[in-house]
Amino acid sequence: MTTNIDIIKSSGEKVKFSLKKLSASLRKSGADEQTINEIIEKVKEELYNGISTKEIYNRAFALLKKKGGYLASKYKLKKAIYELGPTGYPFERFISAILKYSGYDTQVGEIMQGECVRHEIDVVAEKNGETTLIECKFHTEQGRNCNVKIPLYIASRFKDVKAHWDSKQHETKLEAGWVVTNTRFTKDAIQYGNCIGLYLLSWDYPKDNGLRNRIDRLGLYPITVSTLLTNREKQFLLSRDVVLCRDLIDDLFFLDHLGISETRKSKIQNEIAMLCKH
Template sequence: MKVQKNSGIIVTFDSNKLRQSLLKSGAGKKTVESVLQNIEHELYDGIPTKKIYKLASQLLKKVAASHAARYNLRNALLLLGPAGFFFEKFIARLYEKEGYKTLINLNLKGHCVSHEVDIVAQKELRNTMIECKFHNSSTNNSDVKTPMYILSRFNDLKVNRHKLFKENEKIDRCCIATNNRFTSDALTFALCSGLDLLSWDYPFNDNLKIKIDENALYPVTCLTTLSAVEKEKLLILDVILASELLQHSEKLNDIGISHNRQKNILKEASELCKN
C-alpha cells in the first residue's frame, strides 16, 4: 500500500512506524492495535499521510484526550506561529527547565553592526546565544544558509562584551533551534563550525521531542479541548505550557471559558503533564 507524504513523495505504508508513534502517545498496546486495525480498514492506495494522522488522532481522543494531545505534538509546535515569537518563548522555557537563566528579544551591538538576538541562556557562567528558526509548515526544513547566516552574526557578537545578566559579559556559544528539521548540509556545516543545533529529531538522543516528553513540557497548543482561537488567547496571556495552565487556571476565566469546559480542559492538561 502506497501513501502520499505532505511533501508529495509517495512511499510504502509502514504500519510499524505508525505503531511506534501511537505508543509514544501514552496509549496502551491494546488501544494502539485497535487504532491500527481501524486505520488499516480505511487505507487506499495513495492516501495522504495527513488523513491517516487525522484519523489516528480522532481515534486516540475517544480513549483519552491526553493521548491525542501527545500524538499532536509536532502539529502543536506549528501553532506557536505564525511569526514564531511564541516558539522563542517556548524554547526559553525548555532551557529554563534544564537549569538555565534566560533573556529573550535582545538588541546587542556587535563589532560591525547591532543584532536582534532571540534568546541568551546562561548556565555555569557561560552564555549561549540561541536563534530560533520557526517554520509554519512541517515540510519546510532549515537548509545550510541558516547556520551560515547565524554563524556570521555570532562571530560579530562574540568579539564584544555585553550587558546580559550582569555587565561586561561575553557570548560563548551559539545554538540554532527549529521546530522542524535541518538538511544534511546544514548539519554538516554546523558541526564543522562549532554551532549547536536543536530540531525535532536532532541531536538523536536529546532532540526537541525527547526534551518535551522527558520533562512534560507540552505547549498549551497540544490541548484538544481548546479551540485554535482559545489557544492563541492563552499564548497572548503568556500561558505557553500546559503545566502553566494548571498553575494559572484563572486564565481560562479571563478568556471566557465556562466552568464545565474548564474541568475538561484542566483534566486533559493534568493527564498530559504526567510523565
C-alpha cells in the same frame, strides 16, 4: 498488502507505508498495545495508494480522541508546535520556557552589539557562567526543512557578536551558538553546523535529545496540544505569553478571564495535569 502502499509525505516525497512507524508514534503518545492494535487495524482498512501522511495522522488522531483522556493531545504534539504560529514569537517563548526548566536564565528578543552591527537575538540563555545565543527558525508549513543557508547565516551573526563580546569584560563566557527549528535540518545543514561548532536542535535531532524528546521528558507541552481549548482560546492565551500547559496548573486567572464554565475548566485542568506528569 499494506507494505506495498505508497504514501505521500508533507514534503511531497513518496515512501512506503510503515506499520512500525505508525505503531511507534502511537506508543509515544502513551497508548497501550490493545489501543495501538485497534487503531492500526482501522487505519489499515482505509489505506490506498497515494494517501497522504496527513490523512493517516488525522484518522489515527480521531480514533485516539474517541478514547478520551490526554493521549490525543500527546499524539498531536508536532502539529501543535506548528500551531504556535503564524509568527515565530510564541515559538521563541516556548524554547525559552523549555530552557528555563533545564536550569537556564533566559531573555527573549535581546539586542546585542556585534563588532560590525547590532543584532536582535531570539533567546539569550545563561547557565553555569556561560552565555548561549539561540536563534529560532520557525516554519508554519510541514515539509519545509532548514537548509545549510540557515546555519551559515547564524554562524556569521554569532561570530560578529562574539568578536565584540570578547573585547569587553563580562561576568560570563560566550561560548555557544544554537540554531533551533520546529522542522528538520538537511544533511548539509547538520554537517556544516557540526563543523563550525553550532549546536543544532530540531524536532528529532540530536538523536534521542531532539525537541520531542525534551518536551516528553520534561512534560513541557505547549498549550496548543490541548484538544479541549478552542483555537480562539489558545490564541488569547498565547497573546498573553501563556505558552506552556504547565503555566495553567496553578494559575486559573486566564481560564476564569475567558469565562470557561466550571465543568469545562475541570476537564481542561485534568487534561493538563495528565500531560504535565513525567
